[in-house]
Every structure is written in C-alpha cells, then in structure tokens.
Amino acid sequence: xxxxxxxxxxxxxxxxxxxxxxxxxxxQDAEDIVQDVFFVxxxxxxxxxxxxxxxxxxxxxxxxxxMNYIExxxxxxxxxxxxxxxxxxxxxxxxxxxxxxxxxxxxxxIEKLDxxxxxxxxxxxxxxxxxxxxxKLHICTGSVGQHISRATRKLQEYFGxxxxxxTSIQKKVAYSVEYITFAAxxx
Numbered sequence: 001x002x003x004x005x006x007x008x009x010x011x012x013x014x015x016x017x018x019x020x021x022x023x024x025x026x027x028q029d030a031e032d033i034v035q036d037v038f039f040v041x042x043x044x045x046x047x048x049x050x051x052x053x054x055x056x057x058x059x060x061x062x063x064x065x066x067m068n069y070i071e072x073x074x075x076x077x078x079x080x081x082x083x084x085x086x087x088x089x090x091x092x093x094x095x096x097x098x099x100x101x102x103x104x105x106x107x108x109x110i111e112k113l114d115x116x117x118x119x120x121x122x123x124x125x126x127x128x129x130x131x132x133x134x135x136k137l138h139i140c141t142g143s144v145g146q147h148i149s150r151a152t153r154k155l156q157e158y159f160g161x162x163x164x165x166x167t168s169i170q171k172k173v174a175y176s177v178e179y180i181t182f183a184a185x186x187x
Contacts, residue, residue: 005042008054013038016062023066033069037061109158110151117151120144 013034020030037058041047051057110118116137123133124144134141 002045005045008058009038012055012058016058019059020062020066023063024069029069030066033065034062037065106155109155113151113154116143117147117154120147121151124148 016034016037017027017030020033021027024030024033041058041061110121112118113121116139119137120133123136124130128136130141130144133144137144139147
C-alpha cells in the first residue's frame with residue numbers, strides 16, 4: 001500500500017465503518033463492505049487522481065455497497081420466507097382453495113385503489129421502473145414511490161395483515177402483499 005492509500009485508509013476507515021454499520025446494522029458486515037470499497041478503490045490507482053473529493057467518493061461507494069447488500073439480504077429473506085411458506089404442513093386442498101380466493105380478492109382490492117395508486121402498482125408489477133411509471137403517468141418519480149407506498153398500506157389494511165396474530169391464510173395474503181411491496185420497491 002502506498003503512502004497516499006494508507007493515509008486515506010487511516011483517515012476514513014473507522015468513520016466509514018460507523019456509517020456503514022448505521023445502514024446495515026452489523027459491525028462485521030459493515031467492516032466487510034468498507035474493506036471491499038477500499039480494495040476496489042485501491043485496485044484502480046488511476047482514478048485516485050481524477051476524483052476531486054476522495055471522502056465524498058468513498059462515502060458514496062460505501063453507501064451504494066450498503067444498499068446493494070441490503071437489497072440482496074431482503075431478496076434472500078423473501079426467498080427463504082416463500083420456501084418456508086411452501087413447506088407448511090397445514091396446506092390442504094381446502095386451504096389452497098381459500099388461498100386462490102384470497103388472490104382473487106387481492107386483484108379486486110388492487111382494482112379498488114385510487115387512480116394513480118392503482119396504475120402505479122399495476123405498472124410496477126409489470127416490471128416498469130419508477131422513472132418509466134412517472135413518464136407514463138406524467139408525474140414525478142417521487143410521487144410514484146408515494147403512490148405505491150400508499151397503495152401497499154391500503155392493501156395491508158384491507159387484508160388486516162398489520163395485526164401481530166394472524167391465521168395461516170392471512171399470512172399467505174400478507175406474503176402476497178409483501179411480494180407486491182418487494183416488487184414495487186425495486187427500482
């Protein structure tokens with residue numbers, strides 16, 4: 001490690017780990033993320049001279065890595081939850097029928113949402129990005145997020161999935177609503 005790299009590492013490492021820990025929660029994960037950022041940064045010494053503010057660059061890189069980590073963790077949790085849900089012992093032909101009825105209710109509930117909330121969540125479920133939805137609805141990107149968030153909250157209220165105790169079927173509906181939230185929040 002050359003002197004300029006060492007001085008950057010010494011100057012920013014501890015503060016960046018503290019920052020990353022605030023984002024990801026675990027100290028070890030934060031340390032790994034910060035070390036990865038420094039590793040990639042130091043692998044390309046030619047960019048060090050091009051950057052106006054090393055501090056700003058490194059913090060932004062740590063932030064981006066943290067967001068990627070959080071997203072990967074959320075995806076993994078969702079997959080684990082779905083696998084667990086599929087392995088439930090209480091799945092019977094009757095519960096499957098009830099589940100299918102709940103899915104139909106979910107579709108009906110989406111149809112009952114206010115105009116832009118319904119359109120935003122439907123377009124998001126079709127795979128459009130926030131920017132594409134904003135363009136189609138002639139609204140700003142921030143409004144898209146608000147419409148999707150409000151729609152998700154209304155769906156949760158509609159199905160009573162905000163309660164702590166719920167039946168197996170309610171949990172399955174909650175996972176449907178959670179999937180919508182998951183799919184909707186991925187820009």
